[in-house]
Amino acid sequence: xxFFKTLSRRKxxxxxxxxxxxESKLARVLGLPDLxxxxxxxxxxxxxxxxxxxxxxxxxxxxVIISFLAAAIASFFSVDFSNWNIPKANIPADKNGGEGGFxxxxxxxxxxxxxxxxxxxxxxxxxxxxxxxxxxxxRNIPLSIVLSLIVIFICNFGIACVLTLMWPYYDxxxxxxxxxxxxxxxxxxxxxxxxxxxxxxxSTSMLGAMFPLPRxxxxxxxxxxxxEFFSHIHPVTKxxxxxxxxxxxxxxxxxxxxxLDQLIDMMSIGTLLAYTIVSICVMILRYRDPNPTVFxxxxxxxxINGIQNGTTAPLENxxxxxxxxxxxxxxxNLSGSKYVTSTTEYVAEKASVAFTIMTGxxxxxxxxxxxxxxxxxxxxxxxxxxxxxxxxxxxxxxxRQPQVLPDTVFRVPLVPFLPCLSxxxxxxxxxxxxxxxxxxxxxxxxxxxxxxxxxxxxxxxEGIRQRMKEVSxxxxxxxxxxxxxxxxxxxxxxxxxxxxxxxxS
Numbered sequence: 001x002x003f004f005k006t007l008s009r010r011k012x013x014x015x016x017x018x019x020x021x022x023e024s025k026l027a028r029v030l031g032l033p034d035l036x037x038x039x040x041x042x043x044x045x046x047x048x049x050x051x052x053x054x055x056x057x058x059x060x061x062x063x064v065i066i067s068f069l070a071a072a073i074a075s076f077f078s079v080d081f082s083n084w085n086i087p088k089a090n091i092p093a094d095k096n097g098g099e100g101g102f103x104x105x106x107x108x109x110x111x112x113x114x115x116x117x118x119x120x121x122x123x124x125x126x127x128x129x130x131x132x133x134x135x136x137x138x139r140n141i142p143l144s145i146v147l148s149l150i151v152i153f154i155c156n157f158g159i160a161c162v163l164t165l166m167w168p169y170y171d172x173x174x175x176x177x178x179x180x181x182x183x184x185x186x187x188x189x190x191x192x193x194x195x196x197x198x199x200x201x202x203s204t205s206m207l208g209a210m211f212p213l214p215r216x217x218x219x220x221x222x223x224x225x226x227x228e229f230f231s232h233i234h235p236v237t238k239x240x241x242x243x244x245x246x247x248x249x250x251x252x253x254x255x256x257x258x259x260l261d262q263l264i265d266m267m268s269i270g271t272l273l274a275y276t277i278v279s280i281c282v283m284i285l286r287y288r289d290p291n292p293t294v295f296x297x298x299x300x301x302x303x304i305n306g307i308q309n310g311t312t313a314p315l316e317n318x319x320x321x322x323x324x325x326x327x328x329x330x331x332x333n334l335s336g337s338k339y340v341t342s343t344t345e346y347v348a349e350k351a352s353v354a355f356t357i358m359t360g361x362x363x364x365x366x367x368x369x370x371x372x373x374x375x376x377x378x379x380x381x382x383x384x385x386x387x388x389x390x391x392x393x394x395x396x397x398x399x400r401q402p403q404v405l406p407d408t409v410f411r412v413p414l415v416p417f418l419p420c421l422s423x424x425x426x427x428x429x430x431x432x433x434x435x436x437x438x439x440x441x442x443x444x445x446x447x448x449x450x451x452x453x454x455x456x457x458x459x460x461x462e463g464i465r466q467r468m469k470e471v472s473x474x475x476x477x478x479x480x481x482x483x484x485x486x487x488x489x490x491x492x493x494x495x496x497x498x499x500x501x502x503x504x505s
Contacts, residue, residue: 006457006463009460009462009463009466010462026132026133026233026238026239027133027238028132028133028134028135029133029135030130030133030134030135030140031134031135031140032140032143032144035127035130035134035140035141035144036144036147036148036151038126038127038130038144038208038211039123039124039126039127039144039145039147039148039152039208040124040148040151040152041204041205041207041208042123042124042126042205042208042209042211042212043120043121043122043123043124043148043152043205043208044123044152044155044201044205104169104170117156120152120156121149121152121156122267122268122271123205123208123209124145124148124149124152125145125212125271125274126208126209126211126212127141127144127145127148128141128145129211129212129215129216129219130215132215132219133215138408138409138410139409139410142409142410143410163177163178163181166181166185167181167184167185171184176195178191178194179191179192179194179195182194209251210244210247210248210251213243213247213251214239214240214243214244214247215240215243217230217240217243217246217247218230218231218233218240218243221243222461223460223461223462224456224459224460224461224462224463224464225452225455225456225459225460226451226455226456227455228459229242230242230243230246231243262436262437262440265433265434265436265437265440266437266440266441266444268429268433268437269430269433269437269438269441270441270444272426272427272429272430273426273430275422275426276356276422276423276426276427279418279419279420279422279423279426280352280356280419280423282412282415282419283348283352283398283415283416283419283420284348284349284352285404286403286404286412286415286416287340287344287345287348287349287352287398287401287402287403287404288340288345288349288404289340289341289342289344289345289404330343330347331347331351331397331400332396332397332400333400333401333402337402338402339402340401340402340403340404344401344402347397347401348397348398348401351394351397351398351401352398352416354394355391355394355395355398355420355423356423358387358390358391358394359391359423359424359427360427361387362384362387362388362391363424363427363428363430363431364431365384365387366428366431367428367431367432368431395416395420398416398420399416399417403415
């Protein structure tokens with residue numbers, strides 16, 4: 001098996017695994033309320049007590065995580081809308097308040113804060129790791145993710161308003177914003193309530209954060225991509241015990257080695273990349289030919305038969321202008337075909353890859369060369385204009401291809417618009433993170449690549465299945481070859497015998 005073929009192999013879906021006799025060892029006990037509360041609890045945590053003040057002061061991005069109900073209700077009695085429109089002249093000289101107003105650092109500051117505040121939405125994806133423990137996973141998992149995001153957004157938005165309305169943004173405490181704000185407004189009792197409440201809230205968040213990692217380790221170990229002991233299931237609790245213990249120890253070591261803002265950035269960049277990959281997969285799967293060996297559309301089969309019979313001239317024999325028209329017709333599906341074929345799948349897949357690469361380039365230019373784009377030479381603006389035109393053209397190519405609409409309870413709407421928008425926003429937020437975060441990220445990728453090359457390649461269960469299949473196919477081919485050779489020898493002997501008989505006669 002070739003190396004690149006090995007890297008591109010895919011795991012069979014659940015239906016194929018069940019057909020092969022493989023079923024989950026985990027107990028299906030989680031319903032819709034369990035999954036929703038798990039997502040909310042895993043997401044809402046440290047951000048409400050630390051991240052909100054840090055971002056409000058340093059990046060002016062109003063995104064905080066959660067506060068308990070008593071603090072939220074009490075806080076609204078101290079709302080002062082003038083804190084949302086503080087003139088620059090009113091900012092003390094010893095405070096870094098930017099240009100004042102509602103967005104003191106402009107759009108750039110808002111997006112930089114959004115990249116940091118993305119940490120406040122990390123955690124709900126733990127619901128997706130519960131596929132083997134959820135009841136009716138095809139319905140409950142997507143629905144619980146949507147419900148969790150709605151609750152999380154309401155909490156984030158409400159607390160961001162409360163925190164910045166109660167006290168000026170430039171005087172927020174990035175380490176403990178809520179106790180500091182309540183002390184400033186003269187409510188010391190609420191300061192202690194918030195501090196004590198954080199201990200209970202963070203314990204829930206910690207439990208939710210520790211839930212998905214053991215499941216990921218278990219799933220990878222079950223597929224042979226990680227060391228086998230991670231797939232051990234406790235006979236009583238039906239949970240991956242060893243994976244839970246190891247992930248807890250590793251989490252503690254990481255917390256001891258890195259500062260909070262470093263951990264936030266590392267989680268943000270890793271999660272953004274994962275969301276980008278998911279968006280790319282959504283596009284590729286939506287345009288994939290469900291049966292690449294069968295032509296569902298009769299005109300497609302007719303064209304293929306025409307080429308095979310010589311009645312249709314091959315593309316190489318056509319004039320350049322006609323070649324160009326045919327290529328454009330294929331790329332933009334000018335015929336308006338509604339049927340997915342291997343050709344449309346190929347075009348959509350390559351266009352998705354090109355769109356992702358162009359997104360990375362454009363987001364890099366928008367974030368790192370912002371000043372040059374505004375005040376730089378004309379050739380930079382022309383280059384960006386050309387890239388944007390090419391970018392839109394690639395998106396048009398993707399959107400013109402026919403789709404396969406899966407017969408499922410829940411499917412992503414507005415494809416390819418939503419996946420493409422997700423890819424763009426994810427890349428833009430990733431580019432807003434500092435260089436040190438990227439260095440730590442690539443070091444982490446290097447560790448994962450080392451494990452994959454030294455262990456996963458040899459022990460992957462799907463790889464073992466494919467190798468056994470190839471061996472059996474080679475044996476069958478060799479047996480057929482031997483049978484052909486034997487038949488040939490018999491035929492030669494028969495002909496030789498007839499010739500001998502004729503000669504003797």
